[in-house]
Amino acid sequence: MPNSLYILLIPLLPLAAFVMHGLFGKKHIRQYAGIISTALLSLSFALALHTAWGYFTQYGQVDGVYEKLVPFKYTWLQFTQHLQIDMGILLDPIAVMMLVVVTLVSLMVHIYSLGYMKGEARFATYYAYLGLFTFSMLGLVLSSNIFQMYIFWELVGVSSFLLIGFYYDKPSAVAACKKAFIVTRFADVGFLIGILVLSYYGGSMDFNTLIQKFTTTGPEYKNVVAASFLGISALTWGVVLVFVGGAGKSAMFPLHIWLPDAMEGPTPVSALIHAATMVVAGVYLVARLFPVFSMTAPALQVVTFIGVFSALFAAIIACTQTDIKRVLAYSTMSQIGFMLFALGVSGKGGETGLGYTASMFHLFTHALFKALLFLGAGAVIHYVHSNEMKDMGGLRKQLPITHITFLIACLAIAGLPPFAGFFSKEEILLAAYQQHKIVYTIALVTSGLTAFYMFRLYFSIFWNKPFATTHRAHHGEGGAAMMLPLIVLAAGALAAGFIPFGHYVSADGKQLPTAFHLGFSIAPVLLAVAGIGLAAYFFKKQSSKPQEASNTMGGLYKTAYRKFYIDELYLFITQKILFNLIGKTAAWFDKNVVDGAVDATGETTLNTSEKIKVIQSGKVQQYAIYFLAGVLVLAVIYIYWQK
């Protein structure tokens, strides 16, 4: 393979942007911050494309199998002879694919933000954070060992925290960023323990070594299967704990509560982090360790059921939300559920590995059309200055480009041919159908719901009532900077489905021929059309029909609208139970025992000093007497005790 150190530049260029804006952004290069970042990132994107082209066409394939290449490796910490932590780059089809996705979406968001964030006082800070995030995400994608991935995983969490809380003078944004950070950190504890379990039994942290040791029946595999806790083998525990971390980042039930609140951040950030890249880190993690996951059926079942349940659960909530960004957030959660259960029903390789390919395919197409949806929603919010559906309607004349691109994205996510989402979703459904009929049924219903809630969103924004002209728009649709990313991503959402994904990405590296079953797609497409029709019936014209429908649903609607009271449940557990039982006890202990000891020390010192301070009288001759007396005493001791 050719000299590949330029791959290092792909993550390092955004880091350079971060350092530059962090150090000089306040004064010197403030107005150029966006341009500089965008230029660096386009270079990064070009390098990523070059890498992808080189990997897929030149050096990636050996005997028809895509290799896992490690072009760069540096021993960072050497603990023992065998246990060490490296910093390296791992190239395999999914890493290369993610490289392209992350740099592409990040570039689009950088360009878009030039328009969207114009006039923002902390413009350079914003671009600095974007650079930090892009660097961490690319580092995560390229990680060659699980510990390195964990480091970047946390860095991604931090930059997500910083960006959600970007408007730090808004209390809701502050609360949201804390919530996101705490929930994902909580999940990461699971991830860390999982890493420790796996590396303890595997004797290594390197992905390739771990996978090789756990998938062949060597001594490590025997040990890890023999060791058990609560009747479950250590291997299952390890991968499930790793999956807990992934579920936290990917907002899977029951750790999803941070994602909707994270929409408090600037909209382009939601497009980048909370739609296209960071939230799929969990999926990527499972895919990265997929050979290990596939050795333990219970772990795969956990992944499947968490995924499919989250998909349905989020889709139901999405049908009732009125904040357009929250609808998109729940839709993201639902689509990630699709990717996860696709991995869960996948086999190790060959024909049964369809789920793996489908999941990665969906990740790819979803990144394109979901980023597009968010950026479109950003354009709408930019125009209307509100997130609420009731302030919108009839915008198709005012925002023609946004309207068309948003429609393309909606059709793509609803799964209508020939848009990208159709192909990836069909593959997922097919994989589910072959493996697990119940999962398939739920997924089918969910994809119908997806079409419904997406078109509810679409019709509410662009059709419904005529646009209220009380709002005198002081600007048009947004400049070229905001429209260009929409058009590029729309082109992606149109064309990405025709990429023969199975040729490039599969569970075992071999090419997977993806046959297209026309008969199979009838049911999902019909359901999607029905969903769209239903949405059109309710929301195309302003009417009281949605209100009546929600009234007849009664409690069910209310429950879904309140997100199944999961937030309230968490609040009850943390505030009523944890705070009262543990918090109050700890507070009492702190106030009485810890503070008591400190106070007592202070008071004793004070009293003693009050008593002995009279010695320090300020009278020079008194000091001379003390001094003389001291000398005399020493002299006496010296003379009489000398022997």
Added chain:
Amino acid sequence: MQPGLYHILFISTALFFIGVYGFLSRRNLITMLMGIELVLNSVNINFIAFNKYLWPGRMDGLFFTLFVIAIAAAEAAVAIAIIINLYRSHQSIDVEEAEALKY
């Protein structure tokens, strides 16, 4: 009778304690400074005496004495500067008046 080492040591001890007594009992800062000079001179006498009687061939004691005299001169200059400043601020050079530096 030729005076020996003990005689000279007696004188220097007497001088030392006279100096200490003066330092402790006087209230006038200049007089106290004189007490200190007496103490220093008693030390000088000791140096000379020990040099002469114990190591007659060497000069260490003499040099030390010269050093002490030089330092005593410098010290007197500093002390008198302090006393003058004290007089400017307190209109007095009574040591009992200058006891603001306490707890």
